[in-house]
Amino acid sequence: MLFSSLIFVFGFLPLALAGFFLTARLGTRLAGCWLVGASLVFYGWWSPPAVLLLLASIAFNYACAWAIIALETRPAAQATVTGIGVVCNVAALGYYKYLFSLIAFLHGFYHGLAMIDPIILPLGISFFTFTQIGYLIDCKAGLTRDRDPLNYLLFVTFFPHLIAGPILHNRDIMPQFADRRTYRLDSENLAIGLTFFIIGLLKKTACADPLSAIVQQGYADPAALDAVGAWNLALSYSLQLYFDFSGYSDMAIGLARMMNITFPRNFESPYKATNIIAYWQRWHISLTTFLTSYVYTPVALAVMRYRSRHRLGINRAAQQTPAGFASMFAAPLLITMVLAGIWHGSGLTFLIFGALHGVYLCICHAWRLAHPNPPPATPALRLGCVALTYLSVLLGSIFFRAPSVTAALHVLAGMTGLHGATLSLASAGSQMHLLHMALLYAIVWGMPNSLQIMARTRPVIGPVEPAPAWFPAWSPTWYAAAAIGLAASLAVLGLGGTTEFLYFQF
Amino acid sequence: MTPRRYTLIVLAVATLGLAAAWLFANRLGMAFLESGYPIVVAKHAVVAHCQAGEVAILGDSRAEAAVIPAELPLPAANLALGATGPVESYFTARALLRCPQPPKLVIYAHSIEAFQTVGQGIWQRGARFGLLSFTDLRDIAATAATLHDTTLDQISTNDGLSGILRDLAYSTGFPSVFLPSALQARLFGRWQSNLRVRDAVSTARGHVVYPDDPSAGATGHDAPIGRDATIGRFAPIPLETHYTKATFALLSQAGVDTVVIPIPLARATLAALQPGVAAATVAFIADQTHGIPHVSDDFTAVIAWPDRYFVDGSHMNKAGATLFSRRLAACVTTWRSTPAAPCDLAWQDGD
Numbered sequence: 141m142l143f144s145s146l147i148f149v150f151g152f153l154p155l156a157l158a159g160f161f162l163t164a165r166l167g168t169r170l171a172g173c174w175l176v177g178a179s180l181v182f183y184g185w186w187s188p189p190a191v192l193l194l195l196a197s198i199a200f201n202y203a204c205a206w207a208i209i210a211l212e213t214r215p216a217a218q219a220t221v222t223g224i225g226v227v228c229n230v231a232a233l234g235y236y237k238y239l240f241s242l243i244a245f246l247h248g249f250y251h252g253l254a255m256i257d258p259i260i261l262p263l264g265i266s267f268f269t270f271t272q273i274g275y276l277i278d279c280k281a282g283l284t285r286d287r288d289p290l291n292y293l294l295f296v297t298f299f300p301h302l303i304a305g306p307i308l309h310n311r312d313i314m315p316q317f318a319d320r321r322t323y324r325l326d327s328e329n330l331a332i333g334l335t336f337f338i339i340g341l342l343k344k345t346a347c348a349d350p351l352s353a354i355v356q357q358g359y360a361d362p363a364a365l366d367a368v369g370a371w372n373l374a375l376s377y378s379l380q381l382y383f384d385f386s387g388y389s390d391m392a393i394g395l396a397r398m399m400n401i402t403f404p405r406n407f408e409s410p411y412k413a414t415n416i417i418a419y420w421q422r423w424h425i426s427l428t429t430f431l432t433s434y435v436y437t438p439v440a441l442a443v444m445r446y447r448s449r450h451r452l453g454i455n456r457a458a459q460q461t462p463a464g465f466a467s468m469f470a471a472p473l474l475i476t477m478v479l480a481g482i483w484h485g486s487g488l489t490f491l492i493f494g495a496l497h498g499v500y501l502c503i504c505h506a507w508r509l510a511h512p513n514p515p516p517a518t519p520a521l522r523l524g525c526v527a528l529t530y531l532s533v534l535l536g537s538i539f540f541r542a543p544s545v546t547a548a549l550h551v552l553a554g555m556t557g558l559h560g561a562t563l564s565l566a567s568a569g570s571q572m573h574l575l576h577m578a579l580l581y582a583i584v585w586g587m588p589n590s591l592q593i594m595a596r597t598r599p600v601i602g603p604v605e606p607a608p609a610w611f612p613a614w615s616p617t618w619y620a621a622a623a624i625g626l627a628a629s630l631a632v633l634g635l636g637g638t639t640e641f642l643y644f645q646f
Numbered sequence: 647m648t649p650r651r652y653t654l655i656v657l658a659v660a661t662l663g664l665a666a667a668w669l670f671a672n673r674l675g676m677a678f679l680e681s682g683y684p685i686v687v688a689k690h691a692v693v694a695h696c697q698a699g700e701v702a703i704l705g706d707s708r709a710e711a712a713v714i715p716a717e718l719p720l721p722a723a724n725l726a727l728g729a730t731g732p733v734e735s736y737f738t739a740r741a742l743l744r745c746p747q748p749p750k751l752v753i754y755a756h757s758i759e760a761f762q763t764v765g766q767g768i769w770q771r772g773a774r775f776g777l778l779s780f781t782d783l784r785d786i787a788a789t790a791a792t793l794h795d796t797t798l799d800q801i802s803t804n805d806g807l808s809g810i811l812r813d814l815a816y817s818t819g820f821p822s823v824f825l826p827s828a829l830q831a832r833l834f835g836r837w838q839s840n841l842r843v844r845d846a847v848s849t850a851r852g853h854v855v856y857p858d859d860p861s862a863g864a865t866g867h868d869a870p871i872g873r874d875a876t877i878g879r880f881a882p883i884p885l886e887t888h889y890t891k892a893t894f895a896l897l898s899q900a901g902v903d904t905v906v907i908p909i910p911l912a913r914a915t916l917a918a919l920q921p922g923v924a925a926a927t928v929a930f931i932a933d934q935t936h937g938i939p940h941v942s943d944d945f946t947a948v949i950a951w952p953d954r955y956f957v958d959g960s961h962m963n964k965a966g967a968t969l970f971s972r973r974l975a976a977c978v979t980t981w982r983s984t985p986a987a988p989c990d991l992a993w994q995d996g997d
Contacts, residue, residue: 635806
């Protein structure tokens with residue numbers, strides 16, 4: 141079920157909320173069960189059999205976690221069980237997400253290899269698998285405290301994050317489900333959650349969705365695009381992706397908050413980033429955090445331990461040597477970012493997307509090593525940095541969206557004028573489209589983000605940068621209520637042209 | 647302000663905003679809906695006010711373009727509608743029969759494609775334009791279920807809805823299903839042109855003049871070739887078959903004479919038609935009409951007229967429609983005395 145569908149807004153959400161708070165009067169366990177049930181209905185709406193896979197995954201991982209904790213005094217056995225658990229999760233992900241593509245790829249080289257039928261990708265498998273891998277590793281590290289099975293079920297299945305994230309950390313969420321206050325209707329949280337949800341819904345229906353037709357048409361025949369058409373396509377997609385994910389993240393925060401749960405931040409004005417490191421600290425933050433904790437840091441630490449054992453040096457001077465940089469920065473970064481790329485999908489395009497960002501990050505780190513004390517940034521320099529970062533991200537987004545590498549190269553060829561460089565405004569779409577794009581860029585670069593606007597309400601776990609002084613911060617006033625109510629009307633009106641969230645496919 | 651009051655105001659403003667949009671969408675469709683809407687309004691008014699006269703034409707866009715009621719010898723109304731099929735024609739026939747004096751003769755003409763597909767038009771035009779009610783849509787869904795026809799379930803509309811919720815949203819005119827049209831028209835941008843279309847269609851008793859558009863052909867051939875040529879084989883779906891037969895049965899029970907006729911295709915289109923499609927269509931019509939009292943089958947062949955009488959290989963232009971309607975007029979005169987009399991609508995060099 142989509143957050144931005146009529147059935148969700150007018151059917152599922154009111155029922156789920158009412159049921160949660162009503163059953164909570166009879167007991168918090170009952171309310172928890174209601175929420176699990178509602179989340180399973182939400183998950184199974186498109187494909188009921190997929191619920192069985194989700195439940196099997198939860199049962200398997202909970203059993204592994206239980207065994208890991210029980211084997212606390214036997215580290216070798218504990219490590220084995222953790223390893224089995226992680227491998228099985230990765231294998232399941234590999235089977236559903238990559239097997240068909242891999243066999244099709246190999247089939248191209250060796251026709252004797254039998255093809256298999258396409259495997260239907262269960263929704264959100266990447267998200268709930270990563271969430272649970274993190275839990276197993278934390279169990280092994282002795283970091284998990286709450287082991288209640290119902291809280292675990294809620295942690296994995298809670299519908300605001302189940303299908304497209306954020307990737308939750310058990311330490312952040314399970315204690316909240318264990319807290320009895322979570323199960324009491326809190327009118328302030330309801331008001332804050334509703335506001336977030338409406339802002340997100342408006343971003344989705346009014347900002348992102350109108351761009352989907354242009355993006356679909358463009359990628360259907362990228363070879364036909366001239367320079368203006370290709371730039372229009374690339375820019376349109378970058379905005380569609382931004383507002384789609386930003387809208388989804390706001391809606392997820394809002395839905396969770398209505399039920400007194402606070403989510404971690406997941407999206408924070410990434411196109412305002414002045415370098416690519418900052419970009420990844422603002423875009424899909426929960427994925428970055430996960431990959432940093434469970435891939436980048438272990439790999440980098442292993443490299444450093446190896447170098448330390450072999451007296452190769454790990455200090456700044458060693459990092460500035462080509463070999464030191466390659467082993468301590470480039471290798472862990474490239475491994476992490478290639479994994480981040482293929483986490484999104486099995487195609488070669490995702491691999492290139494990941495590798496490209498890995499290279500960007502390497503360049504950025506190398507620059508920092510070479511310029512440890514940069515001069516204070518002037519506004520012009522900051523502007524240039526933002527533009528350069530955005531253009532780099534734009535390049536990556538072409539591979540991220542393109543159905544094939546050939547299609548991506550066609551778009552790039554178009555952008556560089558190889559398919560004709562006529563300055564035809566007709567290729568850029570209607571005046572309405574151009575106005576829409578201009579408005580979206582004004583929002584992206586000229587407005588504070590939702591978290592900043594709502595900073596007073598502590599919308600996410602951790603500190604939030606407040607909105608600039610010129611922008612009125614949100615508070616429950618008459619005019620704020622009227623504006624949000626109007627935004628809700630507009631957002632609901634936009635549901636007629638609803639398309640899927642882009643991150644649902646991952 | 648307390649959070650509770652804040653939430654109530656948000657919900658109240660949202661409800662008011664939606665109510666206003668609902669009112670606008672349902673009361674002022676002429677202001678923003680696409681040009682198919684005023685055509686439906688004009689024809690719906692004829693049916694609602696029982697002004698169809700003695701002859702009613704049911705069918706799709708090809709019949710809508712080809713038959714000029716003013717050329718017929720009896721008071722007539724062309725109630726054929728573009729992008730509709732036998733399903734919608736059934737409900738139009740049912741509405742006609744509610745009149746104290748329904749038409750005496752119904753001329754039924756659907757294109758080949760209409761029998762083998764059902765599309766978004768059921769909701770986008772049928773329900774959104776007020777042609778089909780919620781009950782009608784549920785009837786259609788129930789019929790499809792009985793026939794094990796899954797075509798309806800496979801149609802996805804942009805709203806992401808399906809089943810009863812989609813029927814409800816479209817038939818009650820939920821404003822979100824109107825938004826794309828409203829934005830396209832910038833809210834009031836189509837008012838004048840829609841009024842002109844409605845008045846023109848009302849004056850022409852339902853005939854719609856299709857504008858010349860040579861690029862509308864399916865293949866970009868010199869002589870435009872119509873969509874029918876893209877049909878690989880004739881495969882009618884159970885739902886359209888059911889409603890075709892149901893329409894004939896309904897009219898028959900009411901004692902209304904019905905004649906099924908072919909609307910001409912352009913010669914280029916007929917030449918490009920896949921082998922077997924024409925014969926299969928003729929056989930299908932014969933099968934549906936066979937043995938039903940008051941129903942005559944004049945669809946004995948898929949006929950073609952010279953390409954110059956078409957705008958796109960399928961739809962007749964005004965000159966073609968005038969000539970064709972005159973030929974049909976002669977048939978109507980014959981049918982007045984002998985309803986089952988055969989009538990040849992094929993092109994004759996003397997025309």
